[in-house]
Amino acid sequence: MSFKTISAFVLLVAMIVPARADQVLVEAESFDTHGGWKLDTQFIDTMGSPYLLAHGLGKPVRDASTTVTFPSTGEYRVYVRTKDWVARWNAPGQPGRFQLIVDGKPLDETFGTKGAEWFWHDGGTVNIKDVQTTVSLKDLTGFDGRCDAILFTQGDEAPPNTSAILPGWRREMLGLKETPTEEDGYHLVVIGGGYSGLGAAISAARMGCKVALVQNRPVLGGNGSSEIRVWAMGNIRRGKYPRIGEIIEEISDHATKSPGTYEEFEDAKKEAIVRAEENIDLFLNHHAFKVEMNQSSIQAVHAFDTRTSEVKRFTGRFFVDCTGHGTIGHLAGADLEMTPKGRMGMSNMWAWNEADVPVTFPETPWALDLNMADFPYPREHHGQWFWEGGFDKDPIDGAEAIRDWNLRAVYGAFNAMKNGDGADEHPSAFLTWIAYIGGPRESRRLMGDVVLTKEDVISKRDFKDGCVPTTWSIDLHYPKEQYAEKFPENPFISKAVHDRRIDRNYGYPVPYRCFYSRNIDNLFMAGRNVSVTHEALGTTRVMKTCGMMGEVVGRATSLCILHDCLPRSIYERYWDEMHELLLLPGKARRQTVDAEIEIPEDAMTKATDQGLAMGIDPASLPGIVIDDSQAKKSPKWRPSISLEGFVGTNYLFSHGYDDATIEFKADTPSQGRFEIRIAYRPHANCGDQVPVTIGIGDKVSTVRVNMQEPPSDGIFHSIGRFDLAEGVPVTVTLATEGAGRDVHADAVQILPIGE
Known part of the structure; x- marks a missing residue:
């Protein structure tokens, strides 16, 4: 899509339209190419417009550029609607700096350096020598500079700084028709x-x-x-x-x-x-x-x-x-x-990785001043759901400030890892992703x-x-006390408080x-x-x-x-x-609301009222199968259906630091040789040394299972073969202690085998 501007002599589909002869308005979002700049639309209701965001994770992004048609050559004053996004907190430094390049030459003024709120930053004058002129936005930092619009004018007054959506003067400047x-x-x-x-x-x-x-x-x-x-x-x-x-x-x-x-x-x-x-x-x-x-x-x-x-x-x-x-x-x-009061906040998750060589990261004096103890270590190379801020802040009018505070927290944390007290441990760490679109909860x-x-x-x-x-459990989020001490007015790490009196099956x-x-x-x-x-x-x-x-x-x-x-x-x-x-399948359809309903051949198989069709019905499996729903569990086991192929209505997981156990029990149905097997869903987050204890009568043994590797038949993994007498109690216990990472628990199978 082409840029929006004005012209005294052309009207094209590309929105080169006539308006005042001495002014040209260029909306940043409609540049011919955005380069590495991102289109941010989430705060339109409060600041009036979409804008371009230089979200480069500390590396300057590629230029955004467009061709502007001027009504005539000559001298124009330039205004850029922007802001210094950390100025509302009087933070040192100006992370969102960028230049405006006109006909290959940067203006003397650097933008993103003034104003705690959106305003028209006076960029001085520029001499337009050609009515067809290239205009570009050049990011200088990679730290979320932002540009809403650019006005070239031969008049004396700055444009009105309203946050109304499409006010009359913008509509006139853009040549938008009166009726939608x-x-x-x-x-x-x-x-x-x-x-x-x-x-x-x-x-x-x-x-x-x-x-x-x-x-x-x-x-x-x-x-x-x-x-x-x-x-x-x-x-x-x-x-x-x-x-x-x-x-x-x-x-x-x-x-x-x-x-x-x-x-x-x-x-x-x-x-x-x-x-x-x-x-x-x-x-x-x-x-x-x-x-x-x-x-x-x-x-x-x-x-x-x-x-x-x-x-x-x-x-x-x-x-x-x-x-x-x-x-x-x-x-x-x-x-x-x-x-x-007590509302949940907005999440801005993030991820990092490690290179083969040392990688530098710019100092961030404008970010939150954090040490490694001020935030939970981002294990598995990512900052998870609990990077959440804006508790009790206005989730509508204050949304941009909430998002920006969250960005300051993430950059401050990574600065601690790279340039602070975590630097010795993270010489090769580099950012791979930070959510600039906030994930609001309430x-x-x-x-x-x-x-x-x-x-x-x-x-x-x-x-x-x-x-x-x-x-889902009744899952409400609050600031986590140990991390809220340093920033009590706006904590950025949350905790989840669960009321689990929910029937997860039905x-x-x-x-x-x-x-x-x-x-x-x-x-x-x-x-x-x-x-x-x-x-x-x-x-x-x-x-x-x-x-x-x-x-x-x-x-x-x-x-x-x-x-x-x-x-x-x-x-x-x-x-x-x-x-x-x-009661109809999701793929049931009809052409009109009064037409006959048709059920296509590729409609899903109907689930039972307990949802068992989502997983493997334990009754369909040979031998004795004890599902996790029948097991004796300590606290801190959580149900999940994220990984397909589980037995029953879900599988359970617990983190390696949770000190959790789960016990499956059954009696041997007859005398003979049996294979005892466990079902789990393999994942890279799982431990490779999960302790599994087998109790047969008064005899106890322990094996270690690598739950990062898939079970041999895709469902069950053998933990041993045993000669058992009829009626002997068999107990299989999985534990998180010593597992290294997460533990998955799905089912235990006691399977008779031939000679």
């Missing part, structure tokens, strides 16, 4: 392309609805994309409606850790699945910023293309807020809540006809419309009435902005659970269209029909 482009005829307009938005869009489309999916990033997946890299958690395909979750199974990543690699999050797969649906129109890089209302109903949502600023008006019968922040509900005047929640509480979940309160199984069915607004007639919601309390959010907020909410909303929309009714009526009048839809 109409995008109409939709049954459902989905705002937000994370797991909940994907679930809603695909589900509705397959049930015959015409869908617009509007996402303000270039990729889909939200927190579960390559930009943020939170692995998808929450058990699916279980409970009252074991088909719910099949769509999420199609699009879900299979990352083996968080943060994982770029490839593991499969952005392209998600987009391909969406584009394969004929009923979905996908609008990537479109930011929704305005809502039109007709009394208590949404008439339209306006969104602008974050690369060109073209505004589009999306009209539809129903809308679903999958923004995570409840943005559409907020703009529409929906009833909402945001917990004033902000606005939109209120529905039911506001789910922690007590509802724990007591298993039975709602008629319970439909989305939540299986799941607690979250009611449908949490998924539509109680006062905006045609507004659904799915994701972490649904109608729950702060405590209940601790279990419902994980991505696969959010995605299943979207699946339910999509099917409800098709019934709303079919019966010409509002979301509330699905519960009050049409729940029997909704019940039948929720």
